[in-house]
Amino acid sequence: MASSQHLSAIKGSKVLMVGAGGIGCELLKTLALSGFQDIHIIDMDTIEVSNLNRQFLFRQSHVGQSKAKVARDAVLRFRPQISITSYHANVKDSDFNVDFFKQFSVVLNGLDNLDARRHVNRLCLAAAVPLVESGTTGFLGQVTVHIKGQTECYECQPKPAPKTYPVCTITSTPSKFVHCIVWAKELLFAKLFGDKNQDNDLNVRSNDAASSSNHPEDVFERREDEDIEQYAKRIYDHVFGHNIESALANEETWKNRNRPRPIYVKDVLSDEPLQQNGISDKIPPTDNLSTVSAMAYLGLKNPQDIWSLKENSRVFFAALKLFFSKRQKEIGNLSFDKDDHLAVEIVTAAANIRAASFGIPLHSLFEAKGIAGNIVHAVATTNAIIAGLIVVEAIKVLQNDTKNCRMTYCLQHPSRKMLLMPVEPFEPNKSCYVCSETPLSLEVNTQRAKLRDVVEKIVKSKLGMNLPLITHGSGLLYEVGDDLEPDEVANYEANLEKVLSELPYAITGGSIITVEDLRQELVCKINIKHREEFDEEKEPDGMVLHGWTPSAAPAVENDNDAATNNGASTSSTSKSLPDDMEEDDELIIVETGIETIPAGKKRKLSDISNSETTDEKRAKKIPEQLEDDADVVVMLDDGNENGNNDIS
Numbered sequence: 001m002a003s004s005q006h007l008s009a010i011k012g013s014k015v016l017m018v019g020a021g022g023i024g025c026e027l028l029k030t031l032a033l034s035g036f037q038d039i040h041i042i043d044m045d046t047i048e049v050s051n052l053n054r055q056f057l058f059r060q061s062h063v064g065q066s067k068a069k070v071a072r073d074a075v076l077r078f079r080p081q082i083s084i085t086s087y088h089a090n091v092k093d094s095d096f097n098v099d100f101f102k103q104f105s106v107v108l109n110g111l112d113n114l115d116a117r118r119h120v121n122r123l124c125l126a127a128a129v130p131l132v133e134s135g136t137t138g139f140l141g142q143v144t145v146h147i148k149g150q151t152e153c154y155e156c157q158p159k160p161a162p163k164t165y166p167v168c169t170i171t172s173t174p175s176k177f178v179h180c181i182v183w184a185k186e187l188l189f190a191k192l193f194g195d196k197n198q199d200n201d202l203n204v205r206s207n208d209a210a211s212s213s214n215h216p217e218d219v220f221e222r223r224e225d226e227d228i229e230q231y232a233k234r235i236y237d238h239v240f241g242h243n244i245e246s247a248l249a250n251e252e253t254w255k256n257r258n259r260p261r262p263i264y265v266k267d268v269l270s271d272e273p274l275q276q277n278g279i280s281d282k283i284p285p286t287d288n289l290s291t292v293s294a295m296a297y298l299g300l301k302n303p304q305d306i307w308s309l310k311e312n313s314r315v316f317f318a319a320l321k322l323f324f325s326k327r328q329k330e331i332g333n334l335s336f337d338k339d340d341h342l343a344v345e346i347v348t349a350a351a352n353i354r355a356a357s358f359g360i361p362l363h364s365l366f367e368a369k370g371i372a373g374n375i376v377h378a379v380a381t382t383n384a385i386i387a388g389l390i391v392v393e394a395i396k397v398l399q400n401d402t403k404n405c406r407m408t409y410c411l412q413h414p415s416r417k418m419l420l421m422p423v424e425p426f427e428p429n430k431s432c433y434v435c436s437e438t439p440l441s442l443e444v445n446t447q448r449a450k451l452r453d454v455v456e457k458i459v460k461s462k463l464g465m466n467l468p469l470i471t472h473g474s475g476l477l478y479e480v481g482d483d484l485e486p487d488e489v490a491n492y493e494a495n496l497e498k499v500l501s502e503l504p505y506a507i508t509g510g511s512i513i514t515v516e517d518l519r520q521e522l523v524c525k526i527n528i529k530h531r532e533e534f535d536e537e538k539e540p541d542g543m544v545l546h547g548w549t550p551s552a553a554p555a556v557e558n559d560n561d562a563a564t565n566n567g568a569s570t571s572s573t574s575k576s577l578p579d580d581m582e583e584d585d586e587l588i589i590v591e592t593g594i595e596t597i598p599a600g601k602k603r604k605l606s607d608i609s610n611s612e613t614t615d616e617k618r619a620k621k622i623p624e625q626l627e628d629d630a631d632v633v634v635m636l637d638d639g640n641e642n643g644n645n646d647i648s
């Protein structure tokens with residue numbers, strides 16, 4: 001029961017909700033039922049069928065309509081007396097500027113991407129409006145409170161780096177299905193359908209007899225006299241047969257591992273004419289590219305079935321054939337997309353054939369899609385719990401009861417018999433470039449790097465600015481915006497191509513440049529330090545930004561790890577804890593691709609006790625934010641710092 005104090009704080013408030021999806025629907029309902037009377041909602045999306053299982057304010061008949069508006073209408077039906085204002089728009093639109101934010105008592109985020117979260121954080125700081133931030137991934141979730149000058153801002157803590165795998169695990173010694181998926185989508189798919197010129201670790205050179213010249217040729221290049229059937233067969237034999245055969249030659253590798261088995265077309269499809277294996281000339285009668293499907297072509301219906309090696313091989317051939325016959329124009333420009341059905345089919349098939357080779361259990365298309373797309377299935381209950389906690393924290397904020405505000409982590413398994421772990425908010429990070437005025441510094445070769453490199457690699461990618469404006473002294477070097485004259489646009493474009501030291505207001509060692517984003521009301525100063533050389537591997541940007549807390553070491557997979565189930569585990573696996581755990585027992589709170597804690601690294605319960613100083617706590621790290629969109633699987637050049645025992 002809310003006290004009268006609660007109620008008056010609630011009634012007098014005006015709140016902004018950003019996002020009306022899984023968390024947002026729950027949140028709007030809970031706000032309305034808790035007595036909030038003036039609620040504004042921004043969401044840029046329309047309702048999709050896939051939202052209906054958990055975004056309970058939406059029904060089938062609403063598909064295609066604005067989420068913000070339908071959510072508003074649904075809640076007004078049971079709370080007609082309150083005021084709900086909906087905006088079907090992107091929160092990054094210029095209408096939602098600092099003045100817009102200033103009208104609210106508190107802002108509540110139910111977003112699903114880092115970019116929008118950072119943007120809202122910056123506007124809340126500029127408008128000095130408290131922010132309650134949230135996120136969920138499957139059974140995991142968190143709610144954090146950010147009050148300017150009193151607690152950390154959303155960006156004070158480094159954000160999770162993508163999960164990575166050692167290259168040699170992917171290219172030579174896969175031991176889990178996820179390794180096969182990463183191989184299929186990052187290497188094979190990219191070689192077959194992506195930019196051919198891009199470097200890629202797949203063994204692409206061939207010295208086999210068919211290659212007539214002295215120069216080893218790129219096997220992925222289709223030969224002039226080759227029809228698609230022959231091409232597909234040659235690729236299959238090369239990647240699943242020949243490559244494995246050459247890997248087997250390296251005896252050292254297989255000393256403590258199971259030897260893989262090379263698979264050739266003739267072994268799998270020998271008893272049938274190739275025409276029946278999906279590589280005949282017959283093309284299915286559909287012109288709708290989005291429905292081109294190898295499964296449909298082959299009469300495979302259930303995506304949850306696990307196909308045999310033979311079926312996977314047939315899907316591989318059919319999908320390859322369909323790409324070349326139906327989607328020829330896209331070849332060379334494609335990158336894997338989990339919503340591209342044909343891409344998922346060929347990646348599933350290729351991953352399964354490779355898995356068969358290495359004695360790894362095969363998976364269904366449904367499972368493979370989840371792994372390839374880093375999909376963690378949403379859990380409606382987690383969203384409901386998190387939404388409830390957002391309201392609990394919002395009420396404390398509205399009552400100015402900051403000292404009782406908590407960041408709360410929703411765990412999958414109990415820790416000290418708790419599933420909800422409260423942590424005191426940290427103080428602002430004094431070196432955060434977003435909420436403090438600490439200048440950043442940039443080491444760069446000012447005689448080689450172009451302004452474009454600084455804009456793309458630093459200002460946009462690292463500092464998260466969307467509409468940057470760059471000045472040096474009194475000179476404006478770069479600006480974007482709709483209201484620029486054509487000659488200004490041309491001038492700034494020309495500047496982008498100039499090296500720093502040759503710009504009209506030359507940037508050299510010792511220069512201080514100012515970078516700002518007017519829409520985010522964020523201004524940063526960057527001290528420039530000239531440096532001649534950069535390590536291509538360790539410093540691939542060719543420049544290094546300091547003062548900005550970079551992402552923690554990427555989560556590198558460790559083969560010794562007990563996590564073996566690959567279902568959705570690329571993104572979320574935690575281990576169960578004994579109920580009678582001692583205070584100092586080691587535990588892994590979450591081991592997930594969206595976490596900053598390297599997999600396998602443990603933390604102690606006492607790390608999150610309230611008695612420590614902020615810095616101590618920060619140093620040891622508490623559970624990190626969950627970012628739905630941050631879990632990109634990438635490969636990492638083999639570094640053994642994390643104790644993986646792979647050989648290269």
Ligand SMILES: Nc1ncnc2c1ncn2[C@@H]1O[C@H](COP(=O)(O)OP(=O)(O)OP(=O)(O)O)[C@@H](O)[C@H]1O
Nearest residue numbers: 019020021022043044045089090091110111112116
């Ligand atoms: N920049 C933005 N401006 C406004 N709304 C945004 C912005 N970015 C994300 N959103 C909204 O945040 C909501 C996040 O909800 P949720 O995480 O449930 O995602 P979803 O798209 O509804 O579902 P799913 O991604 O699981 O299919 C979405 O409705 C999305 O439209």
Ligand SMILES: [Zn+2]
Nearest residue numbers: 153156432435
């Ligand atoms: Zn900060």
